[in-house]
Amino acid sequence: xxxxxxxxxxxxxxxxDTYDRIRERGEVVPIELPGGVPAWIATSYQAVxxxxxxKLFSKSAAQCPALHDGTIPADxxxxxxTDIDHMLNKxxxxxxxxxxxxxQAFTPARVAALEPRxxxxxxxxxxxxxxxxxxxxxxxxxxxFPVRVICELFGVPTAIQPQLKDWTTTLISHTSTxxxxxxxxxxxxxxxxxxxxxxxxxxxxxxxxxxxxxxxxNELTDDELCNMLWIVIVAGHETTVHLLGNAVVTLCTxxxxxxxxxxxxxxxxxxxxxxxxxxxxxxxxMRYARHxxxxxxxxxxxxxxxxxxxGVGRDARRYPDAGTFDIDHDHRDQLAFGRGPHFCLGAPLAxxxxxxxxxxxxxxFPRLSLAVDPADIEYAPQISTxxxxxxxxxxxxxx
Ligand code: HEM
Numbered sequence: 001x002x003x004x005x006x007x008x009x010x011x012x013x014x015x016x017d018t019y020d021r022i023r024e025r026g027e028v029v030p031i032e033l034p035g036g037v038p039a040w041i042a043t044s045y046q047a048v049x050x051x052x053x054x055k056l057f058s059k060s061a062a063q064c065p066a067l068h069d070g071t072i073p074a075d076x077x078x079x080x081x082t083d084i085d086h087m088l089n090k091x092x093x094x095x096x097x098x099x100x101x102x103x104q105a106f107t108p109a110r111v112a113a114l115e116p117r118x119x120x121x122x123x124x125x126x127x128x129x130x131x132x133x134x135x136x137x138x139x140x141x142x143x144x145f146p147v148r149v150i151c152e153l154f155g156v157p158t159a160i161q162p163q164l165k166d167w168t169t170t171l172i173s174h175t176s177t178x179x180x181x182x183x184x185x186x187x188x189x190x191x192x193x194x195x196x197x198x199x200x201x202x203x204x205x206x207x208x209x210x211x212x213x214x215x216x217x218n219e220l221t222d223d224e225l226c227n228m229l230w231i232v233i234v235a236g237h238e239t240t241v242h243l244l245g246n247a248v249v250t251l252c253t254x255x256x257x258x259x260x261x262x263x264x265x266x267x268x269x270x271x272x273x274x275x276x277x278x279x280x281x282x283x284x285x286m287r288y289a290r291h292x293x294x295x296x297x298x299x300x301x302x303x304x305x306x307x308x309x310x311g312v313g314r315d316a317r318r319y320p321d322a323g324t325f326d327i328d329h330d331h332r333d334q335l336a337f338g339r340g341p342h343f344c345l346g347a348p349l350a351x352x353x354x355x356x357x358x359x360x361x362x363x364x365f366p367r368l369s370l371a372v373d374p375a376d377i378e379y380a381p382q383i384s385t386x387x388x389x390x391x392x393x394x395x396x397x398x399x
Contacts, residue, residue: 007032008041008283009174014379015386019282019311027296031307033383034174035076037066039305040298041283045318045335047296048308052339056293057306059342060091063288065303075178080171080185081384082286086227088235088342089286095341101220102228102345105210111348114153118353121148122360129395134371137391141361142244149353150236154229155199155206160191168234175381185230192229196222236346242280242380242387243350244357247271249377249388250278251362252370254325261327262366267359269327271351275336276313277325282386283307284338310336365395 008031010018022029027044042051051057061082066072087098122145129140151161170176170184195208203209251258261270287306300306313334316322337344371392378389
């Protein structure tokens, strides 16, 4: 009997559960995206490594005939993400030209120098926790912290930050219609055009100003700059929001690991192990087969859409004790930030801010515990990034 193609998402099932079923099916698996659009997903370490080879797979939607010949309709909800012209959707020279400019503004040294500012943001949020012992950590901390960090860095005023988060949620949620997603995208790009104008008029001590300075020769057009702000600011919060949510659940359900982290100040190792154990990027969008190609014995036709599974750190072929969360693991070759030309531009920032957030939270509330059964936690209706929608915790539970 032929197996039915798995739908991503599958109605009535959490995204993590659907990914578990996909992973069990094989190393390269055909799937059906919203609207019945066919795609493939690589799940094993070996298969993902091949998909990340830019000689075999392109990031450019131009390589996917179905997106241009009417096969996939104009109102396909995921088009807002596949069709936007930013560096994560480009190859070769085009990609390098864009990445070079942002890299001049967003240097590792600049990120390291941000530590005191990031600590202050975390401390302020913790000081402002709602009163009462039981709070929702997603709305009080794991969401506003990365949003505030990336927005402050790029000079986005506080007042607009919740709106940016809402637009992002609409864009990436698989419950949004094509029209809602396109409108959210248009509003965000409109806002980034205003931000660029305001920073041209009044330069500040922020990365939007630094980006404009790095583009002094006007190599990048205004549209390219807006798309750049879009990818950096969206990728710069959405991923970390969910990594932190997943980390809180994992630490609360692994008290001995959490105790070790606290006693030995091992928060950098917690972050590294979390990236392997339960990354927030569950499905990385989108690549296209440059020609007919065989990956892990499975033939993928030229032009096919291909995703890769972000939970690849759980591949037991690569990591024999993959299912165990252990901060003594040294699996630094995990692929949570990708590999090759598109390796995560924000990895140093993601590591720094996650370490600060978790260290501060658990040092301040060493008895913090989940106020619900972990099995009852609801996860976001999203197929690309994922984490808890709400995280009811007790800040000072008696143990
Ligand atoms: C836990 C946090 C994060 C995770 C797990 C993560 C993961 C990833 C992954 C897997 C990719 C490569 C996708 C692919 O090749 O298919 C990527 C690219 C990227 N990430 Fe991150 N990311 C995180 C945080 C951040 C932050 C804080 C920023 C802020 C600047 C950021 C900005 C970017 C950008 C701009 C790209 C595209 C790079 C390019 O195309 O050259 N990410 N990220």
